[in-house]
Amino acid sequence: xxxxxxxxxGPELPAQAHTLMLENRQTxxxxxxxxxxxxxxTGAALETTQxxxxxxxxxxxxxxxxxxxxxxxITGKIEFLQYAENRQxxxxxxxxxxx
Numbered sequence: 001x002x003x004x005x006x007x008x009x010g011p012e013l014p015a016q017a018h019t020l021m022l023e024n025r026q027t028x029x030x031x032x033x034x035x036x037x038x039x040x041x042t043g044a045a046l047e048t049t050q051x052x053x054x055x056x057x058x059x060x061x062x063x064x065x066x067x068x069x070x071x072x073x074i075t076g077k078i079e080f081l082q083y084a085e086n087r088q089x090x091x092x093x094x095x096x097x098x099x
Contacts, residue, residue, distance in 0.1 A: 012083040017070075018050040020081070028043045028055065028081075036065055036072065044074060 018032030030046065030053065037045035043056040048070075056079050063073035 018048050022078065022081075025078045026075060028078055029071065030074070031071045032068060033065055033070045033072045036062055041076070047074065047086060051085050053082070054080075054082045056080045056082075 012028060019030070019092070021029045030048065032049040033046050033053075034049065035047040037047055037052065039062040040062065041059055041061075043060055044062050046053045046055070055074055058077040058079070060074060060076035060078070063075070065072045
């Protein structure tokens with residue numbers, strides 16, 4: 001079994017890299033995205049390396065998340081962006097209830 005700790009990193013972005021590029025409030029490209037939590041035409045919630053990001057607006061569409069780069073493209077009329085700290089969900093409901 002190979003020792004993966006000593007392998008050189010591939011072309012992926014570093015784990016903490018997170019960027020946002022907003023063009024004309026119509027196209028948002030985000031990197032450092034680890035998961036799309038939810039999305040509908042009024043907004044999207046993304047888990048990023050820097051916290052959960054909520055995007056609100058109208059006619060919001062989320063493109064495919066690239067697992068390799070952590071990049072996602074969002075289009076529509078973007079009205080707001082808001083960050084919140086990531087919440088740990090390990091252990092599930094009962095761990096939070098009795099922990």
